[in-house]
Amino acid sequence: MRAFNYDIPTKVYFGEGKIKHLPDLIKQFGNKVLLTYGGGSIKRNGIYDEVQDLLKGCKIFELSGIDPNPRIETVREGAKICKENDIDVILAVGGGSTIDCSKVIAAAAKYDGDAWDLVMDGSLITDALPLVDILTLSATGTEMNFNAVITNFDVKMKQGTASKHLYPYASILDPTYTYTVPANQTAAGTADIMSHTIENYFQAEDNAFITDGLSESILRATIKYLPIALEDPENYEARSNLMWASTVALNGLTSMGKGGGWTTHPIEHYLSAYYDITHAVGLAILTPRWMRYILSNKTVDRFARYANKVWDIEETDDKFAMAEEAIEKTYQFFVDNGLPMTLPEVGIETDEHFEEMAKGPAERLSRAYVPLNPEDVVEILNRCMTEGSE
Structure with a gap:
């Protein structure tokens, strides 16, 4: 295992009715509140x-x-409101996009330059307004981490800071607030949880x-509870397990002792930046196309463990x-739970921008579990144009 430090200052209030703590959480900072939300x-x-x-x-x-892919323009607008009205605290009510956007608004409110500077270089963030959130979608894990992702369509970039x-x-996590989340968003959110976990699970450190x-427990939980939540949207057990899986998948615990670059996230950020999917x-x-592409003698042991521990596939000599x-x-699993699984299904009909997009994450992918070059990325994207995991 790698050495690590772990320090998460976020207070989590988990369970039905925990919103009762909101007044005390907010009023300790003042009474001028910026309430942020989506639709x-x-x-x-x-x-x-x-x-x-x-x-x-x-x-x-x-x-x-x-x-859903929060814009830098919205960050700028929020920062302006904060500065002009001397906001004391930001209250974000929503899913990952709302919370991510609010995080950068909180930092931009304390910064004299343009907000995009803070997205491109997180070291410029030296202060921020306090942020409290009420989570309404189990997906990104931003409710208990220090990351945020913002899109700038002018330069075709979706960048994390x-x-x-x-x-x-503080984060208020009431599973009942996810009862009304539509089936397609519930499924997509669960795919996000799984992807975060998989990115950390497939790393060079395997001890x-x-x-x-x-990580295996989180993946098994998503596999068990997503179908239940889709069948019975007000099933508290399913919604609560998915919500906590969302938080734990990206609050740092699934990377402790491991480390290394991610793969599908850097590639997808360019898909979103170009096509707003x-x-x-x-x-x-x-994810499954990347998995198939990197399967080799070097990676097969990790995939065999994934097969046995996550999917209950019997161990055999044929790994x-x-x-x-x-x-x-x-x-x-993604197909069965209603997710589109080809790029044409989400409006990407041609490979027109694939080569251009593949250059964007090249530096990050050089540090991935299996390093990829732009040609590899183009091949994976092309495989996503047709059905099947091949």
């Missing part, structure tokens, strides 16, 4: 009214309409026994057969 779902499901009632002693400013100042002060066991759907499409069955099960 109208929090008004339809009642969370918006609940927040307004609990914070009726506060002066609330609003920034709505945050997009990170800073210790971006940790939420982090506890960390790998945790749903991030998690892109990951689902890419390649185990690996191939596990990859196919991964692909079929």
Whole structure:
């Protein structure tokens, strides 16, 4: 195992009714609140009214309409509101996009330059407004980490940034708030959880026994509970396990003692930057094709473990057969749960931009579990144009 430090300052309030802690969490910072959210779902499901009632002693400013791939323009708008109104604290209500956007708004509110600087160079983030969030979608894990991803369509970039100042002060995780999440978003969110876990699981360090066991448990939980949540959206056991899987998958625990570059995320960020597709759907499409592409004598042992520990495939001497069955099960799981699994299904009809996109993540992919060059990326993208995990 690699050496590591672990320090997560975020306070987590998990369970039904935990929103009751919101007034105390907010008022310790002041009474000027920037409420951020996406579309109208929090008004339809009642969370918006609940927040307004609990914070009726506060002066609330609003920034709505945050997009699924949050834009730098929205960050700039939010930072402007914070500066002009001397905002004390940001309250983000929504999924990963809303929270990511709010994190960078919190930092940009304390920065004199352009917000995009902070996305390109996280070391420029030296302060941020306090952030409290109420999670409404199990997916990204941003509710308990220091990362954020922002899109700049002007330069065709979807870029991640990170800073210790971006940790939420507190996150309220009430699984009942995910009851009304549509089936397609529930499935996509689960694909995101699985992808985060897989990116950390498939790394060169294969002796982090506890960390790998945790990753395997997260993957098994998603495989068990996604179909239940789709069949019975108000099943608390399923929704709570998916929500906690989302948080644990990317709060650092699944990378402790491991480390190394990721693969499908850097590639997908360029798909989203060029085509504005749903991030998690892109990951689902890419993951089994990437798995098949990197399967080799060097990686087969890890895939065989994945097959046995995650998919309950019986151990045999033919590790390649185990690996191939596990990859196919991964692909079929996404299909069975309603996710589009080819690029044409999400509107990418040609390979027009593949070579250009493949150059973008090249430096990051040189440090991946299996290093890839732009030609490898183009081949993986081409495999995503047709059905099947081949």
